[in-house]
Amino acid sequence: PVFKAPDYAGHEQVVFASDPDAGLQAIIAIHDTTRGPALGGCRMWAYPTEQDAIADALRLSRGMTYKSALAELPLGGGKAVVLGDPGRDKSAALWRAFGRAIERLGGRYVTGEDVGTSVADLEVVRTATAHVAGIPEGGAGDPSPATAFGVFVGIQAAARRRLGGDSLAGLRVAVQGLGHVGLCLAEHLADAGAELVVADLAAERVETAVGRYGARAVAPARIHAEPVEVFAPCAMGAVLNDETIPELRAPVVAGSANNQLAEARHGAALAERGVLYAPDYAINAGGIINVSHESTRTGRPYDRQAAFARIARIHDTLERIFEIADAERIPTSTAADRLAEERLRAA
């Protein structure tokens, strides 16, 4: 049942959009528009069942509400999923039909790039609706460098709290995943004098990090257990779970991946182990902060300097979360939820 699904609670609207001629089956979940239009990317995935697609859309849209509220952006939370194999089922007709479905929502939902979708797809969506964020023309473009910068300042905040200083010189950081965000983060870390340990499923990305930044490569299955000061998950979700948490040797976990905790209780498991966890949606908000500075949102030309100055405030948000967690003796993940809910209520 959808209405009784745990992640349905709080949703304002869930739209099932279909266009058989265009091969479109999509779900657009609008969680909360209290702070502004529901902004969240569009994921395309060959979900095993419709139920999986609904569950993903609901969970992701709710996450966007919390992310934007915590970052104090004038945005709500939403997310779209398109059911299909991104390697096989994409067509211009499909993206135009998806754009029309968004257009019918009159701006309540604004889409963007996510797993399985690209800027090229969004350019086609844009022909049917203006409610698209993160595309190069008139926009801020690829959000990944902004996300990576936010994670970098977040690691500094966590290092200050747990390791006694903002400086990352000589600190060992294990980066899991060297994609759009991970590789850019590796560059910031190397520039700051950190020693890098890296892993990726793609050998050429590992070679790039080894060649450019003198990183040491390890097996993807073991990167979480490396003896380092910071473990930075920048690949897939649910990486902090019953198997990996007992094996962690890093006192800090701070990375870009969405939904890093396999279940909410793993936030407490990290705290019990003495690991300082930078909550994922707090530290990886750089991309959405950047998008919120696009001309379509502000009415002014995109100003990269202003956007990045705002992203740097992720440092302060994390400090606040760490303070609340300490003062109330709660996991940092719970502290982040409370702060986000407070900011949502204030709006």
Ligand code: NAD
């Ligand atoms: P990406 O697809 O460009 O990169 C992911 C990388 O992880 C790939 O190189 C892939 O080979 C690697 N990988 C996958 N499984 C792995 C494993 N088991 N071990 C090691 N490496 C593995 O994605 P991205 O845009 O860099 O995003 C990374 C993470 O950050 C995702 O969880 C994403 O949801 C999250 N995120 C990204 C942004 C953004 O702006 N791109 C914003 C917020 C959150």
